[in-house]
Amino acid sequence: MKHLHTKTYGERDDTPLEHAVDEHWDEGKDLLKHLPKKEGHGDTFFPELKDAIFCGHLVTDLDSIAGAIGAANLYGGVPARASEINTETEFALEHWGLPLPPPVEDLLKEKPDRSVCLVDFQQQSQLNKAIPMGNIVGVIDHHALQSNTIVTEKPIFVDIRPWGCMSSIIAHNYATMGVFLPKNIAGLLLSAILSDTLNLRSPTTTAWDERIVSMLVQYVGVEDVNELAAKQFRAKSHALSLMTPYALVNGDMKQFKFTNDAVGKTYTVAYSVVETTDAAASLARTHEILPELRAVKANAPADAPIDAVFLAVVDIVNLDSTLLVCGRIEGSLAVAAYGGKLEDDGSVLQMPGLVSRKKDFVPALTKAVREGWTPPEDVVSDHEQRDLKRSRSMADVAQGDVVVDYSEEPSGKLVRRDSANYTAADGAKAGQGA
Template sequence: MEKELVFGHQNPDTDAIGTAIAFSYLQNKLGYNTEAVALGNPNDETAYALKTFGFEAPRVIKTAANEVNSVMLVDHNEPQQSVSDIEDVDVSNVVDHHRIMNFNTSKPLYYRAEPVGCTSTIVWKMFNENEVEIPKNLAGLMLSAIISDTLLLKSPTTTADDKEAVDALAKIADVDYEEYGLRMLKAGANIADKSEEELIDLDAKSFELNGNNVRVAQINVVDLPEAMARKEAFLKTMENSSKENGYDMFMLLITNILDSDSEALVVGSDDNKATFEKAFGKKLEDSEVKLPGVVSRKKQVVPPLTDAFEG
């Protein structure tokens, strides 16, 4: 059987990497020949989870067609978030929890998308449906992915399925998920030793919204004032990145993981800033706005931006 690569989105987070490893393991148990790879290096949070449960980081690829004819996607479907030569390979499987956008294939495929907080929750269901046992260390990594995407089950994206998966996986992994989860989130919230260029690219995705190339980045912190002290440096770096990459608008969401509040920094044209204000019903003051309770890019940021740009 021909080998297939399994990977998540660019600028991978714990869900993208952890779920790729889990889904690849499941597919191999079901008789397929797959390898989990990544489209970037793990961030600090993901590295902490990998180390805790004894995993090596997957190797990073830039292209796929030079290695395989077919790939499996997890935690994304939009081509601009995928491997650079995605159009040159067949997509045989997609497991995702995001919107479906600009996605086309030439052949039939297995596609599973559910509106849950984390892709790893869906893969947990698939293990159960196929009666495949989840190893202890893999359960810990899948648990880490759900904790990351749901901010320890505090995000509005969290569903009953996510909570059930967390309880089940924590038992298999033999960890206190609240205690471990806080340690993991804090491991990824240290921004003092990173440059603004690194931070705006750690967890960033591009979205095509009514002809506009919109970049939305997010960083998690435990000290919001410390992060906001770097506001001018962030704005300058976002402006430079927009010029270099053709972004029509760049939004940076800075989220305090301890109280689930955020502040946003926005650069772009006056028209696009006005669209941003329309989306959130708030005025930008010197390119900044407070967004209390907003922690989810998928559920609380992209949908209102989409409506505003298309309206």
């Protein structure tokens, strides 16, 4: 078990990740016995999933891609992606030698009535608009069922478990169903679990996640699981330093609805998360990020307004978070949900020990709204009088169109074009029509 003794970060005690793998080594070995040793051994019988498209949520992450690939192979379907991938997912696909799944739009264009199984989500706000609700035949997920859950006319296949990662569910199904698991897919599932559970340190982590990680480490033959995790997070953190403020805000944003039954109102909150090993670098860009957060509210469609928007910078080394607060409504809701005191002119709230959007951030908001929080009347009145579209000041909202800039990277990156200072040269540089 070389991975338990390699000093990846210099002289230190075993990390929680290494300890978990060691602690559950025998349990992982028992699970491993159920995995067929050769391709073609074992079979599944879920006709409703046969030849289905397996697709994750918008703002695609590693778990949704790994789960789509793993589930498609397990149940006999085709993996797809709902949107572009992040750098951590790109690293993992390359590391394990797997191709990027095609966009779900392309697959549905070829066959519009094709069945779809959702992986890693079941919220309508996270569903790619190309997927008709009537095409959905299954859900494999590990998130709570909330007010915006999909609605189906017929019963569907559902596998939802309170585990730390959806890829743990997929890997477990390979073992319990006795289906051959290709080692490159096993490696991708392992990477997804490390990502979603922050190296098994997130409060969402369960004993089953730890057992599955131990099984996959043995099955794939990873010599140093700590090094694998470090490479993944370095890939993600390095990319964050190169991302534009627009990309940081919109790169991992999900929308949630919270209902205050006492007043009969439902509030929509957009919540972004930035997970990094260098939290200070991201927080140093707060002045750039806040205007982009306000732009999310200001640019929301009239028929689907956003009442509040947050971005949490999660320090995956120290397991703490800092919440960026872009307005007075956000400040009121943040304090009601998480406690503490706003800092830096009301734009920052420290959240010690909170790191998970699923288990820490969203449930606290649900509780605050359910127990009576409503936007402060004076703030709402002020916004209405000044027509600020629920933002503090239009001067503090990022302005201009979002375009693809090819000047620094061949693949391009999303930037916001300042219409006041935009020139013809800028247009050529950014790639007109992109």
